[in-house]
Amino acid sequence: MIQYIEQVSNNKQKIGKNGVPGSLRMLIYHLKKYKGDRILLKDVDVKYLNGFVRYLSSAISANSGRQKRTLKQSTQHNIFASLKMIVHQAIKDELLAHDPTKSVDSPTTVQSHKEYLTESELKKLIATPSRNEVVKRSFLFCCFTGLRLSDVRNLTWNHITTGSDNQMQLNFRQKKTKIENYIPLSDNAISQLPEQHSSDSVFPLPSDNAIRETLKKWVSDSGISKHITFHCSRHTCGTLLLNSGVDIYTVKEILGHTDIGTTMQYAKVVDRTKRKAVNSIPPLY
Known part of the structure; x- marks a missing residue:
């Protein structure tokens, strides 16, 4: 079975599904931990699968190091x-x-809460000074483009081009999924770009710890009480797009998701926001 998984992984990569091999490498790692690498496809029955689900419930993450962290529920589900x-x-x-x-219950998963900023909160942040202008600009840029921290950290001026319609756009390969993506830049995003300088990096960011501390102080100074991490900028982008009427498939392409199900999580957030809005009107009968 391990050889077959490796073959499937190679085939998926050949047709451009670059996010699949990483998931299958994780699967192979845990299959070997569970029953070794000699299992045959024909021996993957209900008993084997139920045992694998039980194994995952207490399995140690491959990247946990000395901390010996067990797998998150969402990771168990994905594996x-x-x-x-x-x-x-x-x-x-x-x-x-x-x-x-079909006869095996998958590991349950708890839908994590995706914190995001509203338009009014974004305006507060834009108006609030930060002790590090690069962190501020890069975070706001990601709110308008959906880039991950890893991608904005690697962003160079060569990634910013002008399309055939004379509009600025990003052309880059996502670090997480290895997928090529292009994103047209809105006026909001362009407004956060610094002046081009000799460095290739668009946003020469400090360490992750320095970013966290800067972001925490900046958000607090703006009067926003939410727990905002850098990744919330990506959630903010997806939510803003859907609230503005952009269809779910276009949002999927902008965020570079490999699975529409991931994008649908943002749609659920928007649905809750809309329901809260209509229910805020008091009874008039």
């Missing part, structure tokens, strides 16, 4: 989803006759 994908692919390839995953 098992990868295994289900392999089983389904094996059925398509006529290597398995039936789907044993």
Whole structure:
């Protein structure tokens, strides 16, 4: 089975699904920890799968180091989803006759709360000085583009180009998914770009700890009581786009998601916001 997973991973990468190999490497790591690497596809039955779900519930993360952190519920869910994908692919390839995953309950996952900033809160932040202008500009830039911290940290002036319509845009490869993406730059995003200087880096950012401390002080000074991390800028972008009427598939492309299900989480946030808004009107009957 391990050899088959590696083959599927290579095939997915060849057709441009660059986010899949990373997920399958994690799957292989935990399958080996569970029962070794000698398992055959035909031996992946309900008993094997139920045992794997139990293993995942107490498994140690591959990246936890000495801390020995167990897997998050969402990670357990994603690993098992990868295994289900392999089983389904094996059925398509006529290597398995039936789907044993139908009789197995996947690891449960708790939908994490995605904190984000509203338009009025963004205006407060824009108006509030920060002790580090680069952190401020880069965070706001990500609120308007959806970039991750890793991508904005690696952003160079060569990534910013002018399209055939004379509009500025970003052309870059996402560090997390390895997928090529391009994002048209809005006036809001362009307004946060610094003047181009000799350095290749658009936003020469300090360490992650320095960013956290700067962001915490800046948010506090603006009067916003939410717990805002740098990644909240990405959540803010997705929520702002959907609240502005942008369709879910366009938001998926802007954020560079490989799965529409990930983007749908932002739609749920917007639905709650709309329901709260309409329920704020008192009874008039």
